[in-house]
Amino acid sequence: MSDILSAQQLTSVRGERTLFRDLNLQLHAGELCQVQGPNGAGKSTLLRICAGLLQPQAGEVRYEQRLLAEVRSEYHQNLLFIGHKAGVKPELTAIENLEFFAAVQGQTFTQTPYALLAKVGLVGLEDIPAQQLSAGQQRRIALARLWCNQAKLWILDEPFTSLDVDGIQLLHGQFEAHLEAGGSILLTSHQPLNTLRGNVSNLVLEYQH
Secondary structure, X not given: OOEEEEEEEEEEEEOOEEEEEEEEEEEEOXXXXXXXXXXXXXXXXXHHHHOOOOOOOEEEEEEOOEEHHHOHHHHHHOEEEEOOOOOOOOOOEHHHHXXXXXXXXXXXXXXXXXXXXXXXOOOOOOOOXXXXXXXXXXXXXXXXXXXXXXXXXXXXXXOOOOOOHHHHHHHHHHHHHHHHOOOEEEEEOOOOOXXXXXXXEEEEOOOOO
């Protein structure tokens, strides 16, 4: 099985401390890889490197066996990255945020934005500015992108942050659907995923002193 995403011999340094050295990663179609480790181990840095947002000190990242630098436009069309923060625009409403995300990503809605927000439990809050919503509700706006995005690869930094039990279960279901459809997910989370149906692997980073 060919790799959707692979990293070879990655090294990342922050200040005078090496976060990780000679790190390797392979992610296949239909697979979820959960990156684990203590705070400061470099989990978010690794995800940002894999998303093409940071450069490593050494090593390379490939998309479908091709260097990211050679296929950057194609890669970003097939990538959905959601960082640790919700990333919503506070002055925009929930609906306007979804429309903004879709426009930036060049995506078209397969369902109406109202239907998408209903899926993530935001009925009645669609036209309220995000800055008036709770952290959990803002997170749900960001995660609604998972239902309106055709990207094959999802890179998600702590997607369960600020979600309640219902939100976590909803996200589990969407992960399973994406994997079943042949999509791939690279994520960091302290949330156990042992009940998730599908091909789940783990990559553990150690804190380097």
